[in-house]
Amino acid sequence: MTPAEASAKSLEICRLAPVIPVLVLDDLAFAAPLARALVKGGLPVLEVTLRTPVALDVIRAMAEVEGGVVGAGTLLTPADVKAAKAAGATFGVSPGATDRLLDACEDHDLPLLAGAATCSEIMALLERGYTVQKFFPAEANGGAAALAAIGAPLPQVTFCPTGGITLAKAPDYLKLANVACCGGSWVAPKGLMQAGDWAGIERLAAEAAALPR
Numbered sequence: 001m002t003p004a005e006a007s008a009k010s011l012e013i014c015r016l017a018p019v020i021p022v023l024v025l026d027d028l029a030f031a032a033p034l035a036r037a038l039v040k041g042g043l044p045v046l047e048v049t050l051r052t053p054v055a056l057d058v059i060r061a062m063a064e065v066e067g068g069v070v071g072a073g074t075l076l077t078p079a080d081v082k083a084a085k086a087a088g089a090t091f092g093v094s095p096g097a098t099d100r101l102l103d104a105c106e107d108h109d110l111p112l113l114a115g116a117a118t119c120s121e122i123m124a125l126l127e128r129g130y131t132v133q134k135f136f137p138a139e140a141n142g143g144a145a146a147l148a149a150i151g152a153p154l155p156q157v158t159f160c161p162t163g164g165i166t167l168a169k170a171p172d173y174l175k176l177a178n179v180a181c182c183g184g185s186w187v188a189p190k191g192l193m194q195a196g197d198w199a200g201i202e203r204l205a206a207e208a209a210a211l212p213r
């Protein structure tokens with residue numbers, strides 16, 4: 001898969017909903033009910049971070065949930081890419097980008113939403129052909145104001161800002177011309193998962209899905 005093809009696919013995924021839930025699961029039993037609640041609430045795109053021992057099994061379980069588009073987050077190495085793809089991830093997300101990671105995603109046909117935080121990082125990805133990127137960590141890096149400023153010299157790059165974004169902050173990003181969607185973990189809080197409050201998570205998803213773009 002070429003970087004241009006990966007970017008086209010990433011854009012298609014980003015356009016499915018205003019928010020991509022960033023999911024950190026410690027318990028495999030939460031996978032199916034969580035995915036069902038998020039999809040039902042209107043957030044079909046699900047980013048499962050590879051930060052817990054059960055993450056690959058969570059991807060396998062969520063890939064079975066109808067209407068979900070499941071990807072793997074926190075991709076750091078070529079081995080992560082192979083494992084995520086084998087588990088059924090249809091896209092990848094990374095906090096940054098390295099040549100080895102980009103090579104692996106291109107070789108294994110996994111569209112990557114690669115992270116960038118500075119103009120030089122954005123330009124390096126753009127030089128390689130990635131016109132859709134993740135802006136991370138968004139809030140710590142200047143927030144929506146920074147992304148608006150980056151859009152002036154680099155309007156050809158479209159972003160999924162992630163990192164520190166909440167329901168209250170998301171509209172500031174979503175109104176920018178260079179933002180396709182936001183990523184965030186606020187729609188799947190640990191407390192609600194542990195309480196089995198799937199209706200509560202569905203409500204959070206519905207609120208996020210209703211954000212104007």
Ligand SMILES: O=C(O)C(=O)C[C@H](O)[C@H](O)COP(=O)(O)O
Nearest residue numbers: 073074094095162163164184185
């Ligand atoms: O896992 C990755 O690939 C990442 O780059 C990190 C995540 O996007 C952030 O952890 C988002 O989490 P919140 O700030 O809680 O919304």
